[in-house]
Every structure is written in structure tokens, then in C-alpha cells.
Amino acid sequence: xxxxxxxxxxxxxxxxxxxxxxxxxxxDELLIVCNTGDDFDHLGLRxxxxxxxxxxxxxxxxxxxxxxGIDGETWSCLESLxxxxxxxxxxxxxxxxxxxxxxxxxxxxxxxxxxxxxxxCHAFGIASRIVPVSDDPTATLVATxxxxxxxxxxxxxxxxxxxVTGLRFTGAANARIHPQLAAALGSPALQAIIFCPSNPFxxxxxxxxxxxxxxxxxxxxxxxxxxSPVIGSQAVxxxxxxxxxxxxxxxxxxxxxxxxxxxxxxxVVDEVDREGLGAIRDxxxxxxxxxxxxxDDQDKMQLARMVVEYADVLAR
Amino acid sequence: xxxxxxxxxxxxxxxxxxxxxxxxxxxDELLIVCNTGDDFDHLGLRxxxxxxxxxxxxxxxxxxxxxxGIDGETWSCLESLxxxxxxxxxxxxxxxxxxxxxxxxxxxxxxxxxxxxxxxCHAFGIASRIVPVSDDPTATLVATxxxxxxxxxxxxxxxxxxxVTGLRFTGAANARIHPQLAAALGSPALQAIIFCPSNPFxxxxxxxxxxxxxxxxxxxxxxxxxxSPVIGSQAVxxxxxxxxxxxxxxxxxxxxxxxxxxxxxxxVVDEVDREGLGAIRDxxxxxxxxxxxxxDDQDKMQLARMVVEYADVLAR
Numbered sequence: 040x041x042x043x044x045x046x047x048x049x050x051x052x053x054x055x056x057x058x059x060x061x062x063x064x065x066x067d068e069l070l071i072v073c074n075t076g077d078d079f080d081h082l083g084l085r086x087x088x089x090x091x092x093x094x095x096x097x098x099x100x101x102x103x104x105x106x107x108g109i110d111g112e113t114w115s116c117l118e119s120l121x122x123x124x125x126x127x128x129x130x131x132x133x134x135x136x137x138x139x140x141x142x143x144x145x146x147x148x149x150x151x152x153x154x155x156x157x158x159x160c161h162a163f164g165i166a167s168r169i170v171p172v173s174d175d176p177t178a179t180l181v182a183t184x185x186x187x188x189x190x191x192x193x194x195x196x197x198x199x200x201x202x203v204t205g206l207r208f209t210g211a212a213n214a215r216i217h218p219q220l221a222a223a224l225g226s227p228a229l230q231a232i233i234f235c236p237s238n239p240f241x242x243x244x245x246x247x248x249x250x251x252x253x254x255x256x257x258x259x260x261x262x263x264x265x266x267s268p269v270i271g272s273q274a275v276x277x278x279x280x281x282x283x284x285x286x287x288x289x290x291x292x293x294x295x296x297x298x299x300x301x302x303x304x305x306x307v308v309d310e311v312d313r314e315g316l317g318a319i320r321d322x323x324x325x326x327x328x329x330x331x332x333x334x335d336d337q338d339k340m341q342l343a344r345m346v347v348e349y350a351d352v353l354a355r
Numbered sequence: 356x357x358x359x360x361x362x363x364x365x366x367x368x369x370x371x372x373x374x375x376x377x378x379x380x381x382x383d384e385l386l387i388v389c390n391t392g393d394d395f396d397h398l399g400l401r402x403x404x405x406x407x408x409x410x411x412x413x414x415x416x417x418x419x420x421x422x423x424g425i426d427g428e429t430w431s432c433l434e435s436l437x438x439x440x441x442x443x444x445x446x447x448x449x450x451x452x453x454x455x456x457x458x459x460x461x462x463x464x465x466x467x468x469x470x471x472x473x474x475x476c477h478a479f480g481i482a483s484r485i486v487p488v489s490d491d492p493t494a495t496l497v498a499t500x501x502x503x504x505x506x507x508x509x510x511x512x513x514x515x516x517x518x519v520t521g522l523r524f525t526g527a528a529n530a531r532i533h534p535q536l537a538a539a540l541g542s543p544a545l546q547a548i549i550f551c552p553s554n555p556f557x558x559x560x561x562x563x564x565x566x567x568x569x570x571x572x573x574x575x576x577x578x579x580x581x582x583s584p585v586i587g588s589q590a591v592x593x594x595x596x597x598x599x600x601x602x603x604x605x606x607x608x609x610x611x612x613x614x615x616x617x618x619x620x621x622x623v624v625d626e627v628d629r630e631g632l633g634a635i636r637d638x639x640x641x642x643x644x645x646x647x648x649x650x651d652d653q654d655k656m657q658l659a660r661m662v663v664e665y666a667d668v669l670a671r
Contacts (some may be wrong), residue, residue, distance in 0.1 A: 067540060082456045083399055084461060119453030123478040125460065133449040137435035140398045144441065162439040183527040 042223040043068040043230040045349065047172075049242020050077070050089045051106060051276055053235035053266055054096035055333040059343030060233070061097055061167040062336070069133065070223045071097075071169045075152070076179035079191050081129050084117060084139040085146055087252070088191075089242065090171055091138055098163035106276070108133045112151055112159040128196045152227070153217050171218045172246045177210035179245050193296030199278040203285045206240055211248040216255065231350030232256055234265035236331060237299050238279045240286070253302055262304040262353040264346060266331060267292040274330060295319050305353055307331065307346060325353060342353050358539040359384040359546040360525040360663065363488075365558020366393070366405045367422060367592055368539055368584055369551035370412035371649040375659030376549070377483040378652070386539045387413075387485045389554070391468070392495035392524055392561030395507050397445050401462055404507075404557065406472055406487055407454055414479035422592070425450045444512045467519050486535045488562045493526035495561050506557070515594040519601045522556055527564040534569065540571050547666030548572055550581035554595045554646060555614050556602070569618055578620040578669035580662060582647055583608040586625040591648060609634050616640065621669055623647065623662060641669060 041142045042062055048057045048071055057071045059226060074089045088107075095101040095109050102108045112132035121127035131139070145155045148236060151174040160169055181193040183201035193199060216224075223229065234243050243265075247253055256263050272290045274280040280290045288294040291309040299306070305325035312328065319326040329345045330338065360380055364373045366386055372461055373387045404423075410584035411417040411425050419423045428448035447455070454475060461471045467490040476485055497509040498629045499517035510517060514585065532540075536570045550559050559581075572579050588606045590596040604610040608624040612635045615622070621641035624631060628644065635642040645661045646654065 082460050111431075113429055113431040113449065115427075115449035116432060116452045116456070119425075119450040120456060123453055123457045123475065125453065125457040133429065133431035133452075134435040135431045136449075136452065137439055137441065141433070141439045141441040142435060144398050159439065 041067050041228045042068065042070045042226040043228050044233060044345060044350065045070050045072060045220070045223050045229070046233045046235055047074075047237075047246055048089065048093055048235040049074045049237030049241055050092040052333075053089070053237035053242060054093045054101070054326065055234075055339050056235040056266060056346070057093050058096050059131045059333070059339030059341070060347070062340045063343045064347060066166050066168075068228070070219065071167060072172050072220050072246065073169060073218070074242045074246055075173060075177050075188050076211075076241065079178065079189060080174065080193070081131075082126065083143065084136075085143045086129075086139050087142065087152070087171070088347055090152075090169065091135070092170055094156070094159055094163055094165065095240060097160075097165045097169070099175070100163065103299055108132055109138075113248055115308060129191060130195075153219060159277075168219070170217045171248060172220065173214040173217050175210060175214040177208060177214050177245060177249075178347045179241060180207040180209055182207065192220045194278070199281060203282045205286075208245045208248040211245060214249045214251060216252060221255070224259055229261050230354050231261050231344055231347075233261065233350065234263065234299070234303065236266040236268040236275070238268060238277055239265075239283070239295055240282055241278070243299075250251075256302065262350055263302060264305045264307065264353065265295070265299050265303045266293045266307045266342070266346060266351055267309065267312070269295055269312070270332060271311040291315060292310055293322075296324050296326070305349065305351065357383050357544045358386045358542040359544050360549060360666065361386045361388060361536070361539050361547075362551055363388050363553075363559055363562055364405065364548045364551040365390045366368060368649075369405070369553035369558060370409045370417070371655050372414050372549075372551040372582060372658060372662070373409050374652065375649070375657070376663070377653030378656045379659045380467065380663060381484050382484075384467050384485060384544070386535065388488050388533070388536050388557045388562065389472075389485060390460065390562055391487045391489060391493050392527075393493065393506050393510070394492065395505060396656075397447075397507070399459065400452075400614070401459045402455050403468070403487070406468075406485065407451070407649055409485055410472070410475055410479055410481065413476075413481045413483055413485070416479065424448050425534040445507060446511070446550060467536060471617075483500030484535070486533045488536065489490075489530040489533050489565060491526060491530040493524060493530050493561060493565075495557060496523040496525055498523065511592070515597060519598045521602075522560065524561045524564040527561060528566060530565045532565055535572070540575055545575055545577050546670050547577050547663075548575065549580045549662055549666065550579065550615070552582040552584040552591070553596070554584060554590075554593055555581075555592070555611055556598055561614075565620060572618065578666055579618060580621045580623065580666055580669065581611070581615050581619045582658070582662060583611045583622045583625065583628070585611055586630070586648060587627040591598065596617065607631060612638055612642070621665065623665065
């Protein structure tokens with residue numbers, strides 16, 4: 040095991056930096072760890088949105104237009120399902136469905152989620168190592184003004200409209216850190232742990248809720264570096280900004296730093312937030328600015344390179 | 356309950372006569388009963404090929420080119436599944452998949468197969484009544500030169516290649532006649548029971564294997580009329596002829612009559628087999644010839660009309 044960098048990732052934003060890291064870090068030295076809090080069962084299928092987004096992205100198969108799902112997607116099944124009066128709120132594409140059918144079948148056969156993920160990665164021609172944070176099922180529940188909602192109910196069916204009052208990570212208390220992650224955390228080559236610019240509450244939070252995770256990160260003695268998903272009081276994508284506001288936080292990288300306080304050693308913020316570096320450093324968290332908006336693959340690799348170099352500086 | 360005619364049907368051939376009957380018999384007077392022996396679980400989905408073929412056919416949605424499945428079908432999911440190394444021997448179309456996902460979900464929710472079938476018929480705009488022969492799962496096992504095979508393994512995966520030495524209907528012994536069928540069998544309006552030109556061994560046989568079925572048919576005191584699937588020593592479609600040969604029978608309507616002996620009162624054979632009428636009548640089975648090859652909807656309606664009129668003559 041020669042893992043030097045462990046990247047914790049949620050969906051779209053995390054997948055972008057993961058792709059950058061996969062391009063600039065040698066294959067054997069990177070482990071990408073995906074959030075499983077968004078996972079759910081739908082129509083009897085086990086769906087793992089973050090794992091799939093990272094897989095499709097690293098395979099170069101992510102749909103660039105809609106920002107999620109797989110390229111060349113078709114919608115015959117969903118269209119027919121809607122005609123039958125079946126549930127159509129979750130946008131299951133025909134090709135995406137194959138991933139879920141395959142995964143569900145393999146899990147039913149007794150394979151672990153990490154094992155299935157490795158099989159899917161192999162089938163998609165991905166050499167990078169991608170693992171779920173745990174083989175044990177976890178589920179994020181969103182406490183809202185309309186009661187507690189399952190994550191996908193909140194995120195997809197309700198388009199993040201209800202006001203968030205809190206989050207609960209079910210299953211997390213009984214989840215065990217994935218053995219490959221545990222091994223990587225003990226890797227003598229380990230240089231740093233990277234939190235991708237994913238939603239701190241919905242994507243990174245559920246992973247930190249797994250018993251022993253925070254302690255394990257600390258025990259590595261290596262720097263934990265987060266990339267802030269907030270750029271100039273806005274989140275690039277998804278409900279991060281809305282949730283921060285609803286939870287009574289300002290939408291700033293400083294608030295992200297405060298949320299991660301005690302877990303991270305450093306935060307990378309966007310160039311436009313350079314003036315906030317001081318306040319973050321005052322929290323005892325190292326901080327640097329970089330171009331964090333990743334529009335193309337060059338941007339992703341550039342940010343990945345900056346994070347890795349920063350990690351190497353911090354690790355000294 | 357004003358059911359006058361009950362039609363027992365398998366897949367394609369049975370669906371053709373079922374469509375004809377649905378066009379010539381008033382809606383409330385016809386009950387179409389489908390074989391469930393071909394049903395199986397695949398990728399966690401409950402698949403009911405005969406019910407689906409009859410449903411798609413009656414909805415005018417059957418694919419006319421390939422002779423099975425639904426029109427306007429697309430194959431993205433199967434294509435992707437094959438790329439993932441998943442099982443692709445069973446040709447699951449994207450639109451067909453919606454039917455299986457819907458059915459499986461409803462069964463998981465506790466609905467009976469008959470109830471789900473009614474919902475699917477409604478969604479497909481079918482006013483005719485279609486029921487599975489039983490809500491209880493049954494499965495046909497094919498004893499072959501290569502050992503016992505699940506029906507779809509034999510039929511689809513192995514393209515009916517292994518030599519058949521026998522058939523076994525698992526689940527049949529514990530299956531109960533569908534309540535709607537039981538009620539129809541007791542209908543005071545009942546005129547006749549019709550066995551569509553389906554495979555006697557694989558499609559009608561599994562239904563006759565349900566405890567009490569043969570007795571219930573006899574107890575109605577009404578004629579049971581089968582339409583032979585054999586035309587001039589050939590079966591129109593499927594493995595009927597091959598199986599008859601392998602089971603040591605001549606491929607003739609006489610052999611079909613002998614198989615059904617004790618259950619049917621009359622057999623309708625094709626015009627080309629008119630010379631065999633005498634031998635069948637010698638078995639104590641009434642017999643008439645008709646044009647049984649159904650190439651278009653007119654053929655289907657014409658055969659349906661003939662069978663219904665024949666039934667009315669026999670019922671006197």
C-alpha cells in the first residue's frame with residue numbers, strides 16, 4: 040500500500056477535484072473515498088449517487104450538459120414507468136439503470152459495496168482506486184420545516200425547497216471505515232488527506248460521522264486539507280449556500296472553516312476570498328487561496344496540483 | 356360476473372387468439388387467463404413473459420418485427436449492462452424494464468400478481484380482463500439431456516437446444532386458482548373454456564397442473580375447446596414441435612388431442628389437417644377444422660369467431 044493522498048469526495052464538485060487528482064497523482068498513490076450518505080433504495084435498486092458521479096466523471100463518461108448522470112443517456116424506461124403510474128421523480132436513465140441493476144444484483148449475491156465499486160470501475164476502464172467510505176449502509180436524513188425527509192426526498196423530489204433545521208446520519212454509528220481506507224490511513228507513505236470542495240454538511244459530514252473517523256484522521260499525524268466549496272458567498276453547485284443560511288451560518292469560507300475546526304489543518308479558499316485568509320488563520324487553520332472554480336479539466340488538474348503541493352509543504 | 360368465455364393462454368400464439376377473442380366477445384364476457392410457469396426472477400425483477408406478451412398484444416403495443424416485447428423498444432440499459440459484464444442473455448428492453456420494475460415494486464408492497472396485472476392493463480388502456488392463472492408463484496423446470504434447467508435458461512439462454520426429457524411444474528402443487536378464475540368457472544353465464552393455440556406442454560400444462568384445475572374445468576359442465584398449435588406437422592412458433600419429437604410424440608394435432616385427453620371436449624385443427632379429424636374424433640374428442648394460422652388481426656378475429664360459434668354449438 041503506497042497511498043500518499045486520500046481524497047474524500049461527495050458528488051459533482053468532489054468528482055471534479057478527484058478527476059484532477061487522478062490526473063496529477065500517480066495511480067497507486069491516490070485513494071478516492073466516496074460519501075455513501077446519499078445512497079438509497081429505489082424500486083428495489085441500490086443507488087449510490089456520489090460513487091456513480093465520481094465513477095462516471097473519472098471514466099470521462101459524466102454528462103456535461105445536465106451536470107449529473109452518464110453521457111449518451113436515454114430515458115425510455117423512465118418514460119414508460121411514468122406512463123404506468125410508477126415513480127418518476129428520481130431521474131433514472133436507461134444506462135444509469137444498468138449500473139444500479141448490476142450493483143444491486145452483486146450486493147444481493149453477497150459482494151461488499153467496495154468490491155462492487157471496484158468491478159464497476161474496472162468495467163468503466165478506471166484504474167484509479169475508488170472506495171465507498173464504508174461497506175455498511177448509511178443514510179442521511181434531513182430535518183426540515185416539513186419534518187424529517189430521506190435525503191433524496193429532500194434533494195431530488197423536493198428540489199431542496201424545505202428549510203433545513205438539522206441533519207442526521209443514520210447507520211453511521213454502526214458503520215465501519217472501509218478496510219481499504221483504514222489501510223490507507225495507516226500507509227507509511229501517506230502525505231495528506233484532502234476534503235474535496237463538496238458540501239461539508241451533506242457530503243463530508245456523513246463520512247466524519249462514522250465512529251473513529253475523526254480520530255483516525257488525527258492519528259495519521261498528516262495534514263487534513265479541505266477545499267472550500269464556497270466562492271464569494273456562493274456555492275458553485277447544489278444546496279450548500281441555502282443550507283448554510285438555514286442553519287444560521289454566513290455563506291463564507293470562514294464558516295466552512297469553523298464547521299471543520301478540529302478536523303482540518305488547512306483550508307484552500309478561492310482567490311476572490313483572499314481577504315478572508317486572516318480570519319481563518321486566526322482559527323488556527325492554515326489557509327491559502329487558489330483558483331477553485333473548475334470549469335475544464337485544466338482547471339481541475341491545476342487545483343489538484345496546488346492542493347498536492349500545499350499538502351507537501353504542510354507535511355514537512 | 357357475466358363471464359361467458361374463459362381463454363387459457365401462453366405467449367405469442369395464445370396472445371393472438373386472445374386478441375381475436377377480445378375483439379369479438381363483449382368485454383364483460385371474456386376472461387383471459389395467463390400461464391405463469393415461465394415467470395422468473397432476473398436481476399431482482401419479477402418477469403412474467405406470458406402476461407406481458409398478452410398485455411402488450413391486447414394494447415396493440417406488441418413488437419411486430421421481433422415477435423415479442425414492446426414496440427418502440429430501446430436497448431440502452433441492456434447494452435450498458437453487457438458492458439459492465441452483467442447478464443445480457445435475457446433481452447430486457449428499456450420499456451419492458453419499466454413493466455418489470457413497476458410489477459416488482461408493487462409485489463414488494465404486497466399487491467397480488469392479479470392486482471398488479473389489472474393495474475398494468477389499466478395503464479396500457481386495456482379494458483379486457485386478464486388474470487394470471489394464480490397469484491402464487493409457479494415455475495416450469497425442464498428436464499434435459501444436460502440436466503434440469505429453469506425454463507428461461509432452457510428457452511432463452513440455451514435457445515431450446517438441449518433435448519427435453521420431461522417437465523416439472525414447481526410451485527404448482529401449492530398454487531391456488533386465481534379467485535377471478537375460480538369465480539368465472541362458477542359463472543352461470545359460462546359457455547365454454549378455450550385453450551389458445553399455445554404450447555400444450557409449456558403453456559397450458561403448467562396451468563392444468565394446479566390442484567383442482569382439471570376437476571374445476573370438468574365441474575363447469577361446459578365444453579373445453581382447444582385450438583391446436585400444430586399445423587401440418589409443424590408448430591407455428593416456438594419449441595412445440597421440437598419438444599413433441601423429443602418426448603417421443605409425432606408432431607400432429609392427434610398427439611395434441613391425446614395429450615389433452617380427459618380434459619378437452621373438442622379440438623380445433625387447421626384446414627391442412629382436415630384428414631386427421633376422424634382419428635381425433637375416435638378418441639371421443641369433437642373436432643373441427645379452421646384456418647388457425649393468424650397472420651393479421653382479421654385472421655385472429657375470424658378464428659375467434661369460429662371458436663366461439665363452435666363453443667355455442669357444443670354447449671347446447
